[in-house]
Structure formats: structure tokens, C-alpha cells
Amino acid sequence: MSKNTQAAKTEEPKVEPVVQTPSDAPESAPLAETVKMFDAVENEAIAKLADPDEQGEEHLVEVRVLTLCQLGVANDVAEVPKGSLPGLKSLGYVDDHPDAVAFAKSLKAPKA
16 A cells, blocks of 8 residues: 555545524524424414313313323323314324223322
8 A cells, every 4th residue: 555545544524514503594494394383283282272162071082191291291191172182192292092091090090
């Protein structure tokens, strides 16, 4: 191996990182759009929780809470209006599958 070949292998090009500050970011940045969309879905789900169906308790659904949110902490069992269920599920806050609810209840049951 010649000295020129060996020297070329050891030299690495110097690359300066490009740092983009929020003021430099374009308004239509994908992350900004995703955050706006998430906020809109979350606000809609919360609004439905605040204003349940007028038809009463028969439209409440038991769910397992999956994460810390306005409904409680993970593995709590909560009742939510049936109309708000799709929004809460899309946010990943709840699971309405009967097995999930039964599991959450079993965690809260007193141990003998």
C-alpha cells in the first residue's frame, strides 16, 4: 500500500451539522401539521367527554385506561360516552375490548 492511499483512508471529510431553529422552520413543516392534527382530535375527544349524550347512562361504555390522561392512570377502569370512544381510542388513551376491561378490573381486585 502506498503512503497516498493510506493517507486518503485516514482523512475524513469535515461536515458541519445544519441546525434549524423553530424561527427558520417553514410553517408547513410536517411535524407542525401532525401536532395540529393531534391537538384537534384530542380537543374533540375531550369536548365529547365534557358533553355526554343526552340519552343517559345506557350510552356509557366501560374502558381500560392505557395511559395517564383526564380519565385516570394506566389500568384504571372508566366509563366514557359511546360517542367519544373512537376519538379516545385513536389517541391511544383507552381500550374497550371486554378482555382488556376484565384484565384492568382483575388488577384492582383485592388479593386474598
